[in-house]
Amino acid sequence: MRPSLLNGTDAAGFDRLGWRPGVISCGGRWLRIIPRRYFRPVRRYWWASLAVLSVCGCTQVLKVSPNEKTQPFLTGAFVGDGNWEKGYDLHTKVTGRSPQLMLAFVPWRRSGNERFPERFCRFAWERNAVPILTWEPWEPWTEWYPLLADVADGRYDRYLVSWAQAAKCMKGPILLRFAHEMNGDWYPWSYRKDARQRPVDYVAAWRHVYGVFRRQRADNVQFVWSPNFEPTGQLDGFYPGDRYVDWIGVDVYNQPRWPRDPATMIDPVCRFAERRGKPVILTEVGCAERFAGPDGQRGANRWATKDFWISELFLAIAERPAIRGLVWFDVCKEADWRLTSSASATTAYRRGLAFLDSRRARN
16 A cells, blocks of 8 residues: 655664663552673763663553464554654554554665664654564655666665664564565565666565675564565565565455455465464555445445444454464555444454454463
């Protein structure tokens, strides 16, 4: 889904640094932070301890691992590029739970000086969530975009290294979703949009980006390979390889003119991920409230009802243990994807989460 833009550091990834955690009480809650021995009473460095506590914000950062199968099901949202606090507060109120995943879209710039979205990452960590950064290699307001072959050849390494170093310095967990929906025909990094962007160049560019982050030791960054739910005939051609992918995502929208069964929408990518032993996140999910055309009539197509579609989506998720998270595209854009588009949609989502919790608890 083509969203609007985000131009948008520091939470504690202490365990990742190999530090043995100490304990402190904050607001009646026990949190793990750097042990006391690291704050030796050297007067000229007294501000360091205050800085760490300020960065932590007295919150415990959620940790995600693609290899941890017992991890609770993760939920989250994209709420737009404006007032994040207002948007996520509303989402929490509507769904009855705080988002654990927060999605953002960040474009490249022709000048190569697009700053790493430190403020958004800090905002997510302060709310005990993990940021998902959708890194889009184009400048949409000018329609400039790099050739994937040039990315693979290192032409943009200065930009890539600056991002990798910034992410490493922040230390908190980050999910990086580079060049998503590559199998569609609406983004310029897709060969169906520009024949010069061959699948082999996409794979080479992805591996190069991954390599830059690993060479810079940005080990707090996990890579999410995220195609659209269709077309799925050439997924193998775009796949960078198991060693270069931590999570597999999939974007799923029940469009106003083409309502369809959510199970059949997510199935191809889920099977693809299961064959490779990779966990799945539904990285963008939306359902229109109003449908049009002959297939969009409620009497003609049962999938043209938002609350029913949401309920069926959660049934499909419950039957596919590889799916470990869901991010709702909670904005009104091409259609009204919001969970607040109707009371029945809100109710269906909350009931779906409760059903999924009980189902997975039994398993």
